[in-house]
Amino acid sequence: MSKEPSRFYRWELLFLLFCAYFLHQADRAIFGVLLPSIKSELGLSDTQLGLTASVLFLVLAVMVPVAGFLGDRWSKKNIITASLIFWSVATMLTGFARGLGGLILFRSIATGGGESFYGPASTALIAAYHEKTRAIALSIHQASLYIGIMCSGFLAGWVAELLGWRSAFYLFGGLGILLGLVLLFRLRDAPQLVSVTEKSIPPFQAVLILLRIPTVLLLTVGFTAIVFVNNAYLTWMPTFIKEKFALTQIESGGYAMFYHHVTALIGVLVGGFLADVMVFRFPRFRILLQSITMLLGTPLIFMIGTVHSLNALWITIFLFGGMRGLYESNTHAAMFDVIPLQLRSTVVGLMLMTAFLFGSFSPLLLGWLGDIYGTEKGLALGFQILSFTWLLGGCCVFSSFLLTFNKDQRRSKT
Numbered sequence: 001m002s003k004e005p006s007r008f009y010r011w012e013l014l015f016l017l018f019c020a021y022f023l024h025q026a027d028r029a030i031f032g033v034l035l036p037s038i039k040s041e042l043g044l045s046d047t048q049l050g051l052t053a054s055v056l057f058l059v060l061a062v063m064v065p066v067a068g069f070l071g072d073r074w075s076k077k078n079i080i081t082a083s084l085i086f087w088s089v090a091t092m093l094t095g096f097a098r099g100l101g102g103l104i105l106f107r108s109i110a111t112g113g114g115e116s117f118y119g120p121a122s123t124a125l126i127a128a129y130h131e132k133t134r135a136i137a138l139s140i141h142q143a144s145l146y147i148g149i150m151c152s153g154f155l156a157g158w159v160a161e162l163l164g165w166r167s168a169f170y171l172f173g174g175l176g177i178l179l180g181l182v183l184l185f186r187l188r189d190a191p192q193l194v195s196v197t198e199k200s201i202p203p204f205q206a207v208l209i210l211l212r213i214p215t216v217l218l219l220t221v222g223f224t225a226i227v228f229v230n231n232a233y234l235t236w237m238p239t240f241i242k243e244k245f246a247l248t249q250i251e252s253g254g255y256a257m258f259y260h261h262v263t264a265l266i267g268v269l270v271g272g273f274l275a276d277v278m279v280f281r282f283p284r285f286r287i288l289l290q291s292i293t294m295l296l297g298t299p300l301i302f303m304i305g306t307v308h309s310l311n312a313l314w315i316t317i318f319l320f321g322g323m324r325g326l327y328e329s330n331t332h333a334a335m336f337d338v339i340p341l342q343l344r345s346t347v348v349g350l351m352l353m354t355a356f357l358f359g360s361f362s363p364l365l366l367g368w369l370g371d372i373y374g375t376e377k378g379l380a381l382g383f384q385i386l387s388f389t390w391l392l393g394g395c396c397v398f399s400s401f402l403l404t405f406n407k408d409q410r411r412s413k414t
Contacts, residue, residue: 017122019144021148022148025148026151026156027088029149029152031234032238033254034165037165045367046368047367047370050363050370051367053234054360059109060115064116064120065346076190079117080122083114084176086110086114088173088177089114089177095166095167095169095170123348124345129190135279135329137272138329146321153258154257209340210343214404216408218397218399219287222327224358224389225394226324228386229390236363236370237256238253240376255314259321262318266322267322268325272330275330279337284405287400294390295395297394298394300316300323301390302383302384304383305380335351337405337412365385366382
């Protein structure tokens with residue numbers, strides 16, 4: 001019989017998963033940072049590079065609902081550990097790619113397949129250990145996304161200029177394998193909050209339940225808009241800055257990731273703490289915060305493609321990052337307010353599937369525009385187009401605030 005975890009363990013768990021998610025996002029972000037070097041050495045077009053990123057997100061979309069269903073039924077510890085080691089090996093193998101086929105195989109299919117299993121299991125595991133501090137714990141976990149991307153922006157660019165772009169994939173992949181060995185011994189599954197044998201819901205029935213909850217559908221549209229823009233930003237923003245302002249790879253990759261994600265980091269921590277305090281007095285506070293930040297962020301995304309000075313661009317992406325962080329502080333916490341306890345991993349999987357299915361097209365869209373109008377002008381136009389997805393998402397989340405949330409929350413508690 002396994003020993004009952006100590007009270008301190010929930011914070012150790014959060015730290016371990018913070019490190020894992022750091023590498024999860026760093027591995028994903030380094031492709032955009034290294035893209036100019038990869039393009040030059042392998043002789044690929046913008047459309048081909050956009051396709052590589054789009055296939056990765058498409059693989060995530062296909063696999064993540066499977067990961068969600070399994071995350072509610074199998075050991076979350078084993079899923080998380082195996083996922084980390086698998087995607088880290090795939091990241092290392094990306095460094096051996098010699099053309100478009102190798103990039104798609106190792107970077108898109110293998111890495112995407114491994115990463116898809118992490119999110120649903122890790123989110124549900126954190127929520128199980130942090131019932132009373134759910135938003136702040138998930139916000140701290142989310143903060144590792146921004147720190148991972150910020151660090152990888154500078155580190156990957158520095159390693160690429162010093163040792164070549166392939167070495168950056170070797171480095172991040174190796175670190176992930178080492179962390180996977182640590183998780184193998186330290187990670188634990190949560191005490192069962194729900195009897196799986198008595199109350200587990202079959203996959204098809206679970207989907208039908210979630211489809212009948214209007215708030216779930218509206219919040220999924222909002223999150224899809226977030227992912228649609230994020231995928232394009234990670235893939236193309238360093239290249240856009242390098243082309244428009246003639247910066248080095250370290251500068252364009254590092255600052256593109258740093259200025260945006262440092263305020264996202266602040267926003268996600270402030271938003272998580274604020275929501276955990278306010279939600280007891282005002283249950284709809286989470287989605288009100290999400291809708292306001294999306295509507296305020298819409299013109300900022302549009303401005304990315306229109307500003308003409310470097311300082312104006314830094315200010316724009318700085319403010320845009322804050323709006324994104326405030327939204328993402330409650331991505332999962334808001335959804336968990338309106339669904340049955342035993343469907344947490346499942347709903348994360350389905351939400352991620354939808355978001356990445358549609359979001360997989362944004363890198364390809366911007367790459368296609370870059371080939372048609374030239375890299376700089378095409379990417380500028382692309383960001384202007386992307387801004388309207390945030391407008392749509394913000395309107396949907398606000399509709400939930402006005403019309404559906406209260407009823408769906410009451411129903412989830414019965």
